[in-house]
Amino acid sequence: MPQVWDVPVHDSTRVRDVRVAAERAAARAALDEPRTAAAALVATELATNLLKHTGGGQILIDVVDPPLPEAGAPMMVQIAAIDHGQGIADVSAALRDGYSTARSLGAGLGTCRRIADDFGLYSVPGRGTVALARVGTRANEAAPAAPVRVGGVNIPFGGAEYSGDAWAWARSGDLLTLMMADGLGHGPEAARASTAATRALHTSAHLPPAEALVNLDSALRGTRGAAVAVAQVDTGAGVLRFAGVGNIGARLREGGTWRSLLSRPGIVGVHRHATLREDRIAWAADRLLILHSDGLPSRWVPPSDPDLLAADPAVVAAVTLRDASSSARPVRDDTAVAVLAPSPSEGP
Incomplete structure (x- = not known):
């Protein structure tokens, strides 16, 4: 059945809940230990960013098919961070590996993008941000071509x-x-x-x-x-x-x-x-x-x-x-x- 982890993140106690949810989703997607750790790190960093930069938001974690359809492709853990905050003024800077402006893990959105199989970010000043990552079994491999x-x-x-x-x-x-x-x-x-x-x-x-x-x-x-x-x-x-x-x-x-x-x-x-x-x-x-x-x-x-x-x-x-x-x-x-x-x- 469609199991989805919907975690409101408005205080630091929910960051652990997000990490646990990512680990459970990884188990459902049959990810190995390194990729499970990657999913947990991405989820934790995105939740921490919500607290530090927007005052809170929502994390959705799901197990999904890959975005480029390929028969028999393994399932992936999808992590979406959604907020109605102030938005990101400099998206290119925020995506630089290791960039961090607050007391997060220091991994930064750039590191999340690097260790995830797919990463997308959309932000509009004054309207908020959506950051979305997918973690599967084939890190950093080229995705198959699809129209x-x-x-x-x-x-x-x-x-x-x-x-x-x-x-x-x-x-x-x-x-x-x-x-x-x-x-x-x-x-x-x-x-x-x-x-x-x-x-x-x-x-x-x-x-x-x-x-x-x-x-x-x-x-x-x-x-x-x-x-x-x-x-x-x-x-x-x-x-x-x-x-x-x-x-x-x-x-x-x-x-x-x-x-x-x-x-x-x-x-x-x-x-x-x-x-x-x-x-x-x-x-x-x-x-x-x-x-x-x-x-x-x-x-x-x-x-x-x-x-x-x-x-x-x-x-x-x-x-x-x-x-x-x-x-x-x-x-x-x-x-x-x-x-x-x-x-x-x-x-x-």
Whole structure:
């Protein structure tokens, strides 16, 4: 089931909680001792930075697939530090190896970037910072080439251990399929439904989205069901296909504009559909797709900063989630955001 460690960091006692969570996630990802230590160091430094530089924030730790889809690739520990602080005035200086302006471990963001397999940082003065690292089994090795990238973040409701939302990708030849599932309600039974959808996706990667949803419907029988959306890029044909059932949100960026992709009402695993609508849209270097569960407010504003849109998809997802939330709009459900984007080599 989608296990996520959501640790609010507002005092020094939570730094240890972050380190322990990173070690537990590393065990789940089957990392060896050196890479487990690397994950723990990155998580500890990011949590310490939150306290020293922003007065606190949030650490999300998850076990995820790599951002460049490769069949059979090992899982990775993803650590995201999110804050609404003052931002970083000099990002290039903050990323220099060993740079530290406060009483942290002295490792600095530069060292975090060096020892992690992937590292992304997005900061805007006056709005806050998102720092995101992934630690896997292949430190400092070149990532495999892929025409698309995927990434996401997931927050369980009320600090629960498991989220009822799940996102996952699967690859079959030129077909890259991204799925978002929101198990009905929240808690363990919702997580069981979304986990069933994740497992079924890997046997449906060769199918177009509408047909994949039929397979997922069968797999979710016996669960409470889920809202599910499936987006698939055929990199050979340059086509994006999309189909969904239930209240999964989908926003597609084409050039400088955004539009919504619509799902059909219903619940996968409960209400069987004889036919499903499937959108077909040209996929190009200026496209970007955001899928999200209904934990995100319905009237959220898509990002427009070109620097953010070119960032790691998980960073885009984390900033989207952060900027769509506020104390006036408390989260009342699990919330997941996933992003599908061209790889940097595919851009202009």
